Amino acid sequence: MELVRRLCAGFRIEPAQSDDTVRAPDLNPLREQTSMDAQAILHEVTHAEGLPAEALKAASDQRDEMLPLFVQKIETYLAVASLRLDR
Secondary structure (H helix, E strand, O other), X not given: OHHHHHHOOOOOOOXXXXXXXXXXXXXXXXXXXXXXXXXXXXXXXXXXXXXXXXXXXXXXXXXXXXXXXXXXXXXXXXXXXXXXXXX
């Protein structure tokens, strides 16, 4: 056990999430944080012409909050598309 402690010295061990995975830390501490809120991100991603780079970066920075919102948007889109096909 002492060997393990010495080998792991300086490394922080992250606790596992409920699905037994470990979230990767942000390896770029110099990355600039964005100030877009969730609604602004969704609006940019769904209505922007071209690649909404700032909104995608903000979504990545806030992935825990944004993931369920993106899933909901996708499910809504698929449900509406399905209703249109049924006509």
